[in-house]
Amino acid sequence: MNRWPSDIAFSQCVRERADLSCERCERSYRHDGANMMGLHCSHLFGRRRASVRWDPDNAVAHCFSCHQYLGENPRIFSRWITEYLGSERADELEFRANEILKITERDREDIAAHYRREHRRMLALRAQGTIGRIEFEGWVTYLDPLVQVPKQFSQIDSDGNFSQADSGGMVEALDD
Numbered sequence: 001m002n003r004w005p006s007d008i009a010f011s012q013c014v015r016e017r018a019d020l021s022c023e024r025c026e027r028s029y030r031h032d033g034a035n036m037m038g039l040h041c042s043h044l045f046g047r048r049r050a051s052v053r054w055d056p057d058n059a060v061a062h063c064f065s066c067h068q069y070l071g072e073n074p075r076i077f078s079r080w081i082t083e084y085l086g087s088e089r090a091d092e093l094e095f096r097a098n099e100i101l102k103i104t105e106r107d108r109e110d111i112a113a114h115y116r117r118e119h120r121r122m123l124a125l126r127a128q129g130t131i132g133r134i135e136f137e138g139w140v141t142y143l144d145p146l147v148q149v150p151k152q153f154s155q156i157d158s159d160g161n162f163s164q165a166d167s168g169g170m171v172e173a174l175d176d
């Protein structure tokens with residue numbers, strides 16, 4: 001799968017947010033520059049889903065071992081996500097993940113510029129001595145408030161539940 005400049009900038013934000021440490025085992029990569037490649041930007045729903053590919057709630061920093069372990073144990077991963085986000089935010093994320101969103105090349109340029117800006121802002125805070133977690137702003141997907149309604153109502157049954165056909169999302173974690 002393509003790795004665009006927007007993905008790289010987003011990944012830098014996700015890892016910096018976590019203070020360059022694994023969000024499961026807390027191993028720090030801050031003073032381990034040569035090994036930075038070992039800290040992954042792990043997507044909860046795979047990058048194939050454009051609607052959440054650059055969503056701050058949809059990615060975490062995981063070391064290679066945790067990334068692999070959770071990728072192989074989707075039920076444990078799913079539980080970890082719910083604990084990490086809280087069940088309400090996890091539900092909202094799942095809702096967004098099931099939206100169909102068309103991203104243009106122009107959007108991707110905007111996304112890359114947005115996350116490069118956010119990353120610079122976070123680095124400036126670090127330079128001023130900020131330690132620990134730093135939140136960052138997500139790229140605004142919907143500029144037109146009229147388009148905020150999810151387009152895939154067909155995936156929600158009459159009880160308001162998502163159809164099971166798409167429940168494999170969490171398993172795509174090793175996607176990246």
Ligand SMILES: [Zn+2]
Nearest residue numbers: 022025063066
């Ligand atoms: Zn770890």
